[in-house]
Amino acid sequence: MKKYFHLLPLFILMITINDQAQSQNTDNPFFKNWETPFQTPPFNEIKTEHYLPAYEEGIRLQNLEFEAIVNNQDKPTFENTITAIEKSGQLLVKVNKVFSSLNSTDTDDAMQKIAETSTSMLSKHIDDFYLSEKLFERIKKLYDERESLNLTIEQNRVLENYYIDFVRGGANLSAEEKEQLRKINYELSQLVLKFGDNVRKENNKFELIIKQNEDLAGLPDASIQAAKEKADAKGYTGQWLFTIDKPTLIPFLQYSENRQLREIMYKAYMNRGNNNDELDNKNIFSRIVVLRVEKANLLGYKTYSDFILQKKMAKTPENVYSFLNDIWNPTVLKAKSEVEEMQKIIDTEGGKFNLEPWDWWYYAEKVKKEKYALDEEMLRPYFQLENVIDGVFAVSTKLWGLQFVERKDIQVYNPEVKVFEVKEADGKHIGILYTDYFPRAGKTNGAWCGDFRPQSNMNGIYITPLITNVGNFSKPTSDKPALISLDEVRTLFHEFGHALHSLLQNVTYPGSASVPSDFVELPSQIMENWAMQPEVLKMYAKHYKTGEIIPKELIDKIDNSRFFNQGFETLEYIAASLLDMDWHVITDTQEKDVVQFERESITKMGLIPQIWPRYLTTNFIHIATWGYESGYYSYLWSAVLDSDAFESFMENGLFDKATAESFRQNILSKGGSEDPMELYIKFKGRKPMVDALLKKRGLN
Numbered sequence: 001m002k003k004y005f006h007l008l009p010l011f012i013l014m015i016t017i018n019d020q021a022q023s024q025n026t027d028n029p030f031f032k033n034w035e036t037p038f039q040t041p042p043f044n045e046i047k048t049e050h051y052l053p054a055y056e057e058g059i060r061l062q063n064l065e066f067e068a069i070v071n072n073q074d075k076p077t078f079e080n081t082i083t084a085i086e087k088s089g090q091l092l093v094k095v096n097k098v099f100s101s102l103n104s105t106d107t108d109d110a111m112q113k114i115a116e117t118s119t120s121m122l123s124k125h126i127d128d129f130y131l132s133e134k135l136f137e138r139i140k141k142l143y144d145e146r147e148s149l150n151l152t153i154e155q156n157r158v159l160e161n162y163y164i165d166f167v168r169g170g171a172n173l174s175a176e177e178k179e180q181l182r183k184i185n186y187e188l189s190q191l192v193l194k195f196g197d198n199v200r201k202e203n204n205k206f207e208l209i210i211k212q213n214e215d216l217a218g219l220p221d222a223s224i225q226a227a228k229e230k231a232d233a234k235g236y237t238g239q240w241l242f243t244i245d246k247p248t249l250i251p252f253l254q255y256s257e258n259r260q261l262r263e264i265m266y267k268a269y270m271n272r273g274n275n276n277d278e279l280d281n282k283n284i285f286s287r288i289v290v291l292r293v294e295k296a297n298l299l300g301y302k303t304y305s306d307f308i309l310q311k312k313m314a315k316t317p318e319n320v321y322s323f324l325n326d327i328w329n330p331t332v333l334k335a336k337s338e339v340e341e342m343q344k345i346i347d348t349e350g351g352k353f354n355l356e357p358w359d360w361w362y363y364a365e366k367v368k369k370e371k372y373a374l375d376e377e378m379l380r381p382y383f384q385l386e387n388v389i390d391g392v393f394a395v396s397t398k399l400w401g402l403q404f405v406e407r408k409d410i411q412v413y414n415p416e417v418k419v420f421e422v423k424e425a426d427g428k429h430i431g432i433l434y435t436d437y438f439p440r441a442g443k444t445n446g447a448w449c450g451d452f453r454p455q456s457n458m459n460g461i462y463i464t465p466l467i468t469n470v471g472n473f474s475k476p477t478s479d480k481p482a483l484i485s486l487d488e489v490r491t492l493f494h495e496f497g498h499a500l501h502s503l504l505q506n507v508t509y510p511g512s513a514s515v516p517s518d519f520v521e522l523p524s525q526i527m528e529n530w531a532m533q534p535e536v537l538k539m540y541a542k543h544y545k546t547g548e549i550i551p552k553e554l555i556d557k558i559d560n561s562r563f564f565n566q567g568f569e570t571l572e573y574i575a576a577s578l579l580d581m582d583w584h585v586i587t588d589t590q591e592k593d594v595v596q597f598e599r600e601s602i603t604k605m606g607l608i609p610q611i612w613p614r615y616l617t618t619n620f621i622h623i624a625t626w627g628y629e630s631g632y633y634s635y636l637w638s639a640v641l642d643s644d645a646f647e648s649f650m651e652n653g654l655f656d657k658a659t660a661e662s663f664r665q666n667i668l669s670k671g672g673s674e675d676p677m678e679l680y681i682k683f684k685g686r687k688p689m690v691d692a693l694l695k696k697r698g699l700n
């Protein structure tokens, strides 16, 4: 996943060139130039009380900049309007990047409070911007004359994006309608925040306390040890504490022999936000959906999905449904055959029950052992986190000559964070990568790539990017280093792919960093392909104790098992994507019974009962909070792109220089500066085809 900080997608962050707002708050680091290496944020100086004054001043300064633009008596030019907007808001973007990022990695009640205030301030500020008639007038004039302005491809796209975003922000609405839109946006921003906060609290709330040894049956030592340490930390001496964060949940579902406890853990996870308590998200979500329909209608779109997809590679809801439906049928067939295999094991073992969703991981693990003789726990010792990181670095070195140098002199926001300087083969500085891989109480679940500053190059001033990779991977224990799972290895490569996309971007305008979500997963997902290539595994998968390279027999097992569980994984994903689509093609503004709507949606898609969608509505944070509404399909859409693109490497050579260079020039360096389909065609020579994906997942 790539997490966006949606608030100011088109506003920039540049190194502060003017010394603004020095008069007050002289110790507020946001009001100073950062005299740190590469002007990285001075985290040691940033305190909670610095954020709100910086937001206030940032908004005030940007408003002055907007005023200067609209009061400019000269006729609008690209430079005095678009470039001027792109340059504005430096302080605001600076504080917002740091705050949003830290609010996801190290939040607490004080940070949540600031988020509530800053979100409503920003929501109003953004509305003011998009509802400014004078600004729109200038942009519209430029847009109407764009053919005669001699713009570059990138300038043309930036201008078009502003024009469309203004129209989508309500620029063409009457005064009364604008006021209505403002109210909707404000209410949405509050609800969305509350939804996310509830999910976060739900993640931390659930505790399964095991008191008896026999209830640990089947669990790997590492899980038991971690649960014991967690229990000790909470004062449950002599007991074991299991939580529903993924690194705890998944091994529990895979290995716990206690069916009843598996059901409790699985349901606790799936029912987050649906417990009829103060963290319940049902009413919040149904209200969000109503507001989204109202917003879409106000702006002239039939559904919220139409509104969202206008700016995606997919373009329309019909295209998304037909894409998902094309892959649905072969996937259901595959999933049914997987159910059969597992039911056979249950029956042979004398279990007199039908496979249920909470049994899936447990019996899938058995199938894997029986059929592929692959026990994932056998792999962990070869996936020491540090070695995996070296692996992904080595792949980037072989492909593009990139170098990674750890920097201890750059300040971090948490002691668990590491900092790397990224350089070209010739030593030229590219940017900074912060890695932050372990779960903490204040961290949002999942993994993502973010930034403290995007790359840009306006008026000859090249700004280098500061990028973050955040995860919630298996932690070191008292007697072992961090040994991560196969899935976590893939996730690490995935987020690193996003980081490369941001690091190798070479565009002029900061606004060009914004990439449609159904294209943005191409650079991330393609990296996962390298992670599992035998040649690459030999480079990084070394036993943490002995340094022994992963044996060929284990590599063969990984390779043989690549079709394993693909029916399940693809189906639970498509089901969640369809659920997302169903919520966003609603045309009426009647509040819905969330559980009933969900049930109907699942029935309509024809999902088999042994599988639930990957997320249920009340904890589907991607579509409530993270900006993936009517966009969860994007990962699979991008998967078609990445499988198709990776075939070029398989054909020309895993580390073929020419193919790598073409991928860098046509995809990675371009950000969102050109139409994604055109960029893809420049790399591949034709439009993407679905065949490579079906073949890769064994669905053909």
Ligand SMILES: [Zn+2]
Binding pocket: 001, 002, 494, 498, 521, 524
């Ligand atoms: Zn991603």
